[in-house]
Amino acid sequence: MRTLPAPAARVAERPRWHELRTVLMVWERELIRFERNRTRIVTSLSQPLLFLFVLGYGMSTLVGSTAGFDFKKFLFPGIVAMSVVSTAIFSAISIVWDREFGFLREMLVAPASRASLVTGKTLGGATVAALQGTIMLALAPLIGVHLTVALVFEVIGLELVMAIALTSFGVFVASRINRIEGFQVVMQLVLFPMLFLSGALFPLSGLPTWLTVLTRLNPLTYAVAPLRQVVFAVQNVPPLAAARFSATVTLFGYVLPVWLELVMVAAFALIFFVLAIQGFSRRD
Amino acid sequence: MTQLAAADTVASTRGAVTIDVAGLAKRFGDTRAVDGVTFEVRPGEVFAFLGPNGAGKSTTINMLCTLTRPTGGFARIDGYDVLTQPDEVRARIGLVFQEQTLDDQLTAEENLRFHAVLYGVARAERRARIERVLELVKLSARAKDLVSTFSGGMARRLEIARGMLHTPAVLFLDEPTIGLDPQTRALMWDDVATMRREEGVTVFLTTHYMDEAEIADRIAIIDHGRIVALDSPEALKAVIGADTVDLHTDDDDRALGRLRDAGYRAERVGEGVRIFTADGEGQVPRLLETVAGGVSSVHVHRPTLEDVFLHYTGREIRENDGEPTSSGWMRARRAARR
Ligand SMILES: Nc1ncnc2c1ncn2[C@@H]1O[C@H](COP(=O)(O)OP(=O)(O)OP(=O)(O)O)[C@@H](O)[C@H]1O
Ligand SMILES: [Mg+2]
Numbered sequence: 001m002r003t004l005p006a007p008a009a010r011v012a013e014r015p016r017w018h019e020l021r022t023v024l025m026v027w028e029r030e031l032i033r034f035e036r037n038r039t040r041i042v043t044s045l046s047q048p049l050l051f052l053f054v055l056g057y058g059m060s061t062l063v064g065s066t067a068g069f070d071f072k073k074f075l076f077p078g079i080v081a082m083s084v085v086s087t088a089i090f091s092a093i094s095i096v097w098d099r100e101f102g103f104l105r106e107m108l109v110a111p112a113s114r115a116s117l118v119t120g121k122t123l124g125g126a127t128v129a130a131l132q133g134t135i136m137l138a139l140a141p142l143i144g145v146h147l148t149v150a151l152v153f154e155v156i157g158l159e160l161v162m163a164i165a166l167t168s169f170g171v172f173v174a175s176r177i178n179r180i181e182g183f184q185v186v187m188q189l190v191l192f193p194m195l196f197l198s199g200a201l202f203p204l205s206g207l208p209t210w211l212t213v214l215t216r217l218n219p220l221t222y223a224v225a226p227l228r229q230v231v232f233a234v235q236n237v238p239p240l241a242a243a244r245f246s247a248t249v250t251l252f253g254y255v256l257p258v259w260l261e262l263v264m265v266a267a268f269a270l271i272f273f274v275l276a277i278q279g280f281s282r283r284d
Numbered sequence: 285m286t287q288l289a290a291a292d293t294v295a296s297t298r299g300a301v302t303i304d305v306a307g308l309a310k311r312f313g314d315t316r317a318v319d320g321v322t323f324e325v326r327p328g329e330v331f332a333f334l335g336p337n338g339a340g341k342s343t344t345i346n347m348l349c350t351l352t353r354p355t356g357g358f359a360r361i362d363g364y365d366v367l368t369q370p371d372e373v374r375a376r377i378g379l380v381f382q383e384q385t386l387d388d389q390l391t392a393e394e395n396l397r398f399h400a401v402l403y404g405v406a407r408a409e410r411r412a413r414i415e416r417v418l419e420l421v422k423l424s425a426r427a428k429d430l431v432s433t434f435s436g437g438m439a440r441r442l443e444i445a446r447g448m449l450h451t452p453a454v455l456f457l458d459e460p461t462i463g464l465d466p467q468t469r470a471l472m473w474d475d476v477a478t479m480r481r482e483e484g485v486t487v488f489l490t491t492h493y494m495d496e497a498e499i500a501d502r503i504a505i506i507d508h509g510r511i512v513a514l515d516s517p518e519a520l521k522a523v524i525g526a527d528t529v530d531l532h533t534d535d536d537d538r539a540l541g542r543l544r545d546a547g548y549r550a551e552r553v554g555e556g557v558r559i560f561t562a563d564g565e566g567q568v569p570r571l572l573e574t575v576a577g578g579v580s581s582v583h584v585h586r587p588t589l590e591d592v593f594l595h596y597t598g599r600e601i602r603e604n605d606g607e608p609t610s611s612g613w614m615r616a617r618r619a620a621r622r
Contacts (some may be wrong), residue, residue: 015404015406015407018404021401022401022402024401025397025398025401025402029387029390029394029398032389032390032394033387033389033390036389037389098387101384101385101388102381102383102384102385102386103385103386103387105351105381105385106385106386106387106399107402108351109349109350109351109374109379110374110399110402110403111371111372111374111375111402111403111404112402112403112404
């Protein structure tokens with residue numbers, strides 16, 4: 001078969017780095033929308049704040065402090081993680097709104113690859129989530145959690161990994177949801193159970209077997225633990241408190257190191273990233 | 285030599301057809317949404333799909349713009365196959381969908397910049413191009429405003445500007461005037477005419493408004509997924525036949541006699557005389573002369589597309605109050621109200 005000559009050059013060759021620019025543009029849109037929507041920033045802070053102060057103070061009186069280390073300090077990294085996770089999921093799920101209001105069509109019909117669109121969306125959502133989590137760090141002094149510059153950078157890094165994983169997951173879910181109603185279902189059946197079973201709100205040691213199994217099956221568990229471990233590393237945690245408010249996850253009696261937990265989270269991120277791209281590459 | 289000649293032929297055929305569709309079909313389960321349509325659209329032409337709700341207009345557009353996979357036939361845009369070369373096709377088409385597809389939390393300019401980047405408009409040309417299309421739809425003054433502050437009409441016009449941003453070969457408009465008031469509709473068609481004049485773009489539009497189809501060079505009447513007629517508006521109307529002129533006179537019998545003597549095809553209808561003739565308006569002076577007095581009223585009726593549509597489909601196009609009932613319309617309204 002003979003190949004046809006190219007038609008008159010109405011359309012210029014696509015510029016170099018076209019896909020990279022697409023990623024950056026989609027990412028930028030997420031940031032513009034985040035920055036413009038201040039009410040969203042405030043409302044998505046309110047939930048973690050409620051958990052931190054109401055649950056924190058409420059439980060502290062019950063649990064008491066162990067060698068001067070109290071439950072609020074234990075809770076703090078978990079709440080930071082919680083705010084990253086819910087922001088990441090919310091950002092990703094905004095695709096469902098884009099679908100409902102048509103903007104998704106504008107993106108999908110563009111001569112850019114689905115991989116670039118998903119990458120931009122994922123990185124954008126993850127950046128917003130990490131920002132939100134980092135804003136939470138401002139509360140650390142109120143709780144008596146000690147911060148160092150190095151710790152802040154470590155936390156931001158871990159937040160990004162966690163956020164990318166959860167945004168990929170959310171984008172994948174969004175690719176399978178066609179209606180806004182489906183979003184409620186996902187929130188009730190996936191996000192809340194994942195948050196509650198992740199060790200964000202209670203120590204993972206000494207749980208009944210069924211709860212231990214559920215928490216270990218939850219990928220979020222391995223994203224929350226590293227965050228708490230790096231925060232605890234620069235606090236003065238007395239040995240008694242360390243035993244009671246354990247920051248680590250044990251699997252089959254083996255204490256998981258931070259790097260292994262990160263590998264697990266990265267694998268989770270990669271799987272859902274690929275599935276998300278596939279989800280948006282379908283054409284009916 | 286023969287090689288060259290062959291290549292020339294191919295090139296010129298390509299130049300002569302911007303949209304080339306043959307046997308294009310789409311089934312959803314048992315529904316034949318599009319049931320084998322064949323047509324060509326030439327460069328610079330305005331081509332309209334006219335049809336009632338559910339005729340398959342949107343489905344055809346979705347296939348042409350690579351969003352829906354055909355279940356039969358083929359379609360080429362500017363020589364590129366929608367099935368095998370979707371990226372090439374996408375780079376060469378501008379789209380205005382039935383529902384609004386702007387991000388209303390972004391400004392007009394940001395929406396355009398987003399589009400320019402995704403469509404690979406060279407960085408050096410981006411600014412100038414954005415300014416130009418905004419100017420063409422007269423929205424330059426609102427460039428920095430959030431789209432959420434735009435009226436439905438302004439949003440529509442911004443979408444047309446966006447569709448033209450990457451200098452496409454074809455601009456697709458799927459029921460672009462839905463939910464707009466008549467004045468805004470007129471403005472919008474002005475924009476389309478401007479784009480065609482200034483940018484030489486080929487326009488493919490769907491509508492179920494007769495007057496809108498009228499602006500097209502050629503119209504395909506589509507019903508139940510099939511093209512039942514395809515020609516210029518004039519030629520389509522010519523099929524219906526001559527104009528009719530109705531005269532009311534003092535003495536219809538006398539008038540009828542004189543008209544027939546003068547060689548007109550005429551007959552009595554109710555209280556008056558009806559004459560069948562080409563160019564009814566042009567004939568009025570001569571008719572009055574022939575009847576020679578006593579005429580109290582003259583009414584010239586030219587065949588309309590409405591008549592044409594009725595002729596081919598056996599029904600009026602607007603059986604249910606004229607507005608589309610599909611989810612697309614609900615969506616457009618929801619988006620507009622947001
Ligand atoms: N995704 C889909 N799944 C199943 N059926 C569909 C789908 N999309 C369209 N149809 C059906 O295909 C037919 C043609 O629909 P289409 O939207 O192309 O009509 P239209 O001419 O654009 O109508 P309208 O003027 O209401 O916009 C309709 O019967 C419709 O119900
Ligand atoms: Mg339609």
